[in-house]
Amino acid sequence: MDQDPINAAGPLRRLETMLLIRAYEDQLVELQRNGAPGTCTSVGQEACAVGVVEALDARDRIVSNHRSAGHLIARGADPHRLMAEVLGRVDGYCGGRSGSLHISARELGVVLTSTIVGGELSLAPGVALAQKMGKGEPGGIVAVFFGDGAACEGIFHEALNLAVHWQLPMLFVCENNQWQAFVHRLETMADTAIAEWARGHGLPVATVDGNDVEAVHDAAAAAVASIRATGRPQFLELSTYRQRGHFEPDDQAYVDPAELQVWLTRDPIRRQHERLLELGHIDAAGLAAMARRTRTRIETALAFAQASAWPAPDSLLEHVYA
Amino acid sequence: MTKTTRMNAEQAMHLALREEMQRDADVLLMGEGVATKQRDLVAAFGTDRVRNTPLAEAIIAGTAVGAAASGLRPVIDLLFAPFMAYAMDALVNSAGKLRYLSGGQFEFPLVAIGMTGTGWCVGAQHNHNLEAMFVHTPGLKVVMPAEPADFKGLLKAAIRDDNPVLFFADLALLHQEGEVPDADDFIVPLGKAALRRPGDDVTLVSYAKTVGVCLEAARQLEDQGISAEVIDLRSLKPLDEDAVLRSVRKTGRLVIVHEASGLCGIAAELAALAATKAFAALRAPVVRLTGPDAPMASSWVLEQTAVPKPEAVTDAVLELIAYDHSTPTWLGEALPAGSRSEEPVLMKAY
Numbered sequence: 001m002d003q004d005p006i007n008a009a010g011p012l013r014r015l016e017t018m019l020l021i022r023a024y025e026d027q028l029v030e031l032q033r034n035g036a037p038g039t040c041t042s043v044g045q046e047a048c049a050v051g052v053v054e055a056l057d058a059r060d061r062i063v064s065n066h067r068s069a070g071h072l073i074a075r076g077a078d079p080h081r082l083m084a085e086v087l088g089r090v091d092g093y094c095g096g097r098s099g100s101l102h103i104s105a106r107e108l109g110v111v112l113t114s115t116i117v118g119g120e121l122s123l124a125p126g127v128a129l130a131q132k133m134g135k136g137e138p139g140g141i142v143a144v145f146f147g148d149g150a151a152c153e154g155i156f157h158e159a160l161n162l163a164v165h166w167q168l169p170m171l172f173v174c175e176n177n178q179w180q181a182f183v184h185r186l187e188t189m190a191d192t193a194i195a196e197w198a199r200g201h202g203l204p205v206a207t208v209d210g211n212d213v214e215a216v217h218d219a220a221a222a223a224v225a226s227i228r229a230t231g232r233p234q235f236l237e238l239s240t241y242r243q244r245g246h247f248e249p250d251d252q253a254y255v256d257p258a259e260l261q262v263w264l265t266r267d268p269i270r271r272q273h274e275r276l277l278e279l280g281h282i283d284a285a286g287l288a289a290m291a292r293r294t295r296t297r298i299e300t301a302l303a304f305a306q307a308s309a310w311p312a313p314d315s316l317l318e319h320v321y322a
Numbered sequence: 323m324t325k326t327t328r329m330n331a332e333q334a335m336h337l338a339l340r341e342e343m344q345r346d347a348d349v350l351l352m353g354e355g356v357a358t359k360q361r362d363l364v365a366a367f368g369t370d371r372v373r374n375t376p377l378a379e380a381i382i383a384g385t386a387v388g389a390a391a392s393g394l395r396p397v398i399d400l401l402f403a404p405f406m407a408y409a410m411d412a413l414v415n416s417a418g419k420l421r422y423l424s425g426g427q428f429e430f431p432l433v434a435i436g437m438t439g440t441g442w443c444v445g446a447q448h449n450h451n452l453e454a455m456f457v458h459t460p461g462l463k464v465v466m467p468a469e470p471a472d473f474k475g476l477l478k479a480a481i482r483d484d485n486p487v488l489f490f491a492d493l494a495l496l497h498q499e500g501e502v503p504d505a506d507d508f509i510v511p512l513g514k515a516a517l518r519r520p521g522d523d524v525t526l527v528s529y530a531k532t533v534g535v536c537l538e539a540a541r542q543l544e545d546q547g548i549s550a551e552v553i554d555l556r557s558l559k560p561l562d563e564d565a566v567l568r569s570v571r572k573t574g575r576l577v578i579v580h581e582a583s584g585l586c587g588i589a590a591e592l593a594a595l596a597a598t599k600a601f602a603a604l605r606a607p608v609v610r611l612t613g614p615d616a617p618m619a620s621s622w623v624l625e626q627t628a629v630p631k632p633e634a635v636t637d638a639v640l641e642l643i644a645y646d647h648s649t650p651t652w653l654g655e656a657l658p659a660g661s662r663s664e665e666p667v668l669m670k671a672y
Contacts, residue, residue: 096425097424098424111428112428114416122381122388122416123416125388126385126386126389127388127389127391128388154380158376162385319424319425
């Protein structure tokens with residue numbers, strides 16, 4: 001990370017983006033308590049999204065999964081339209097047809113999202129193939145986000161094999177959040193399996209602390225530069241933790257409280273904020289102002305979403321077929 | 323006069339692929355062996371556009387979906403239709419749903435080809451007529467041609483369509499020959515049935531190889547003074563409801579014939595259609611002649627027993643003609659699937 005105070009803009013921006021993601025998802029949890037449609041949050045995984053997405057540029061494409069809020073917001077998605085989508089309103093990115101789970105935003109390059117664990121891995125090589133065959137902007141790559149659960153799907157191996165063999169410009173980003181729906185990953189796989197599997201397929205692999213946004217950003221930037229230069233895929237395994245349950249509401253009765261506590265002390269936002277305080281890039285008042293700004297944005301987004309119209313019932317069959 | 327060339331269905335499909343790849347540089351072909359078996363396409367269009375793949379249907383289909391959403395028009399050859407079970411997530415959850423779920427942000431112009439059907443004794447894991455599964459899936463279109471010209475014209479239409487299209491090729495028809503129009507703009511539109519034989523007394527509706535069964539039945543019925551109309555659906559989704567209804571309103575009798583099993587199948591859908599929209603015209607119950615709710619056996623005799631035969635069709639029609647509303651019987655139960663004849667009539671393989 002750049003420790004020159006003059007260049008503190010990047011780390012500060014990343015902190016604010018993580019705060020915005022957290023505020024947005026906290027709001028979704030709150031809405032859910034009041035009967036809004038449920039959601040799969042990425043609380044605790046914000047550094048993965050922000051660190052990787054900030055290393056991409058406008059040429060690049062993102063393929064995401066059901067825990068997509070961080071990827072979307074880091075890419076610049078408007079919380080107003082995200083919130084409207086979650087509430088099923090016409091101003092949502094998908095006109096209310098997606099809800100929180102399958103949001104894609106073509107204008108942002110978040111091109112496809114599958115909630116079927118592993119589905120994103122099946123789609124991403126095709127997006128990259130199109131890039132390679134001249135359908136995207138020159139030099140563009142595809143970043144695909146998935147978790148340790150998807151790594152246990154057969155499609156994980158099919159996608160890696162194809163990407164290596166066809167030399168597809170792809171960044172595989174495994175957000176290893178330790179949980180596969182309601183099962184701890186160590187019940188289903190060897191501890192170091194994911195990186196080893198990727199290496200076995202011939203991909204360069206970096207295993208990174210996924211709760212350190214600067215470490216993630218540095219690793220992602222290096223990988224992206226290499227993919228652009230070589231046209232070949234790379235793999236990032238980001239070690240992180242899903243702080244909330246699989247799907248709201250979830251009492252997390254199956255979670256070991258001691259393990260959760262350890263990971264809460266490694267919270268990515270808290271770490272970035274302590275780091276920036278220590279480096280003198282921000283002070284307590286600055287942090288408070290930043291937190292207020294993000295909360296206000298989300299409050300405004302919620303008001304916008306609640307004021308947005310419901311889709312017309314007679315639009316039910318629009319967009320089934322082209 | 324349309325210029326035509328005599329060729330079989332497999333050649334007609336190849337011609338369609340070649341013409342469409344020539345016409346549109348975004349069309350690419352992927353699958354296990356597509357480059358190995360079609361060297362002329364590799365020579366003409368290069369290895370970027372004619373791609374052998376790993377034997378991994380899920381990633382073949384997923385890659386096609388991702389590529390289709392990104393501006394390409396992939397055609398994937400999944401070999402045998404039952405292999406599509408491995409590709410279901412990409413075809414059903416992604417290709418069929420992501421346009422809708424994204425609020426229309428993406429189109430998925432792709433074609434997935436699978437062979438199926440009796441005649442080659444390949445057994446149930448290579449022969450399973452699962453077209454109705456895909457008809458039941460929103461966002462997908464489904465075609466299953468019977469004649470070489472339609473293999474060409476429907477495949478070209480499928481490639482040009484902006485939606486995902488499942489193209490089922492009946493194994494037993496692949497080497498049957500017919501006249502195929504030469505014109506490279508020859509298209510058979512999706513959703514249009516073909517009237518194969520006009521008639522007044524009964525409507526026989528079918529698709530793929532059992533169209534031939536119906537035509538043979540119609541010839542036999544003619545000898546008995548009964549005029550049967552034969553409709554080849556060609557497209558199963560969109561379904562040409564008007565063509566079926568127009569005919570049923572004329573004849574008052576409907577027999578639907580297909581090799582796929584009957585439960586929740588195309589015949590069930592058409593029976594419901596007739597009951598809903600042509601009830602007043604029906605002079606007798608609707609009859610479905612379909613394959614059984616059983617996996618396909620490999621043994622020639624068992625395989626052929628599962629297929630509706632012309633004799634079963636003529637028997638059904640004779641019962642319908644004799645049907646009297648004042649003394650109703652349950653025709654469907656009296657008619658087992660398959661043939662009462664001992665000779666396999668569809669293909670003499672050996």
